[in-house]
Amino acid sequence: MDRPVVPLGKPRAERADARRNRLRLLAVAREMMDDGGAASVTMDALAERAGLGKGTVFRRFGTRAGIFKALLEEEAHRFQELVLSGPPPLGPGAGPVERLTAYGRVRIAFLVDNLDVAQAAMEPGAGHPAAEVDLTLVHFRMLLGRADLGVRDPESLAVQLGAALEGPLLLYLSSSRTTEPPPAEAGRRLADAWQDLVERLFATAAD
Numbered sequence: 337m338d339r340p341v342v343p344l345g346k347p348r349a350e351r352a353d354a355r356r357n358r359l360r361l362l363a364v365a366r367e368m369m370d371d372g373g374a375a376s377v378t379m380d381a382l383a384e385r386a387g388l389g390k391g392t393v394f395r396r397f398g399t400r401a402g403i404f405k406a407l408l409e410e411e412a413h414r415f416q417e418l419v420l421s422g423p424p425p426l427g428p429g430a431g432p433v434e435r436l437t438a439y440g441r442v443r444i445a446f447l448v449d450n451l452d453v454a455q456a457a458m459e460p461g462a463g464h465p466a467a468e469v470d471l472t473l474v475h476f477r478m479l480l481g482r483a484d485l486g487v488r489d490p491e492s493l494a495v496q497l498g499a500a501l502e503g504p505l506l507l508y509l510s511s512s513r514t515t516e517p518p519p520a521e522a523g524r525r526l527a528d529a530w531q532d533l534v535e536r537l538f539a540t541a542a543d
Contacts, residue, residue: 346521358396361386362410365403374452377403402426404457416444416471417511432483433538434499439475440530447509448523454506485541500530 350358364386368377379400382392397403424430425438447454476494480487487493505526509519516526 354396357388357392359419361388361393362407363394365407368462369452371485374456377456399449401457404453407453408450408457411450412471415442415446419471419475430490432479433534435537436479436534437531439472440501440534441527443472444505444523444527444530448519451506451509451519453528458506472501483541485536485538487541497533500533 360383365377365382367383368385377400379390379397382403383393387395393403397406401416418426419439422428425434426442432440451501473494476492480490480494485493508526509522
């Protein structure tokens with residue numbers, strides 16, 4: 337089975353005006369990020385630049401961190417579609433090794449490219465952006481099940497592999513801004529290390 341059941345679900349139904357406001361706010365937030373980075377995006381500044389009331393921004397996002405969480409959730413749905421029906425090796429049609437490798441490489445590249453957004457989304461008050469975590473665990477369970485590695489606890493192995501692409505990775509990339517190597521180089525090395533990890537895991541299981 338190539339298509340995991342991913343628990344992101346369908347987006348909640350929105351009134352037409354609410355949807356317009358949401359899309360407008362997210363588009364403006366991206367513009368502000370391009371102009372001045374994450375630090376430039378505040379509730380007041382976003383409301384003013386979008387031409388909407390501050391109450392509308394608060395109702396939509398709750399907190400400043402909620403703005404960045406919403407940006408990440410949009411990307412999570414795009415990523416889900418690539419995993420479910422995109423071209424291989426990220427999408428169906430490749431083997432477990434190739435798909436696990438591609439998933440990790442794409443996830444690491446995404447964190448490098450969106451480091452400011454990911455950091456801001458984890459600020460107090462936003463909650464954890466769990467969509468990516470759920471997608472990762474379900475997908476990894478499916479791929480490990482297909483591979484039949486003969487490990488004692490594939491469920492826990494999926495958790496361990498998924499954790500390697502979440503909080504600790506984000507902390508490491510954040511710290512690399514003030515030390516060597518820079519985030520882009522650190523991301524490349526981490527992607528190579530992820531591929532080594534997956535390939536050696538499967539090679540060991542085959543011995």
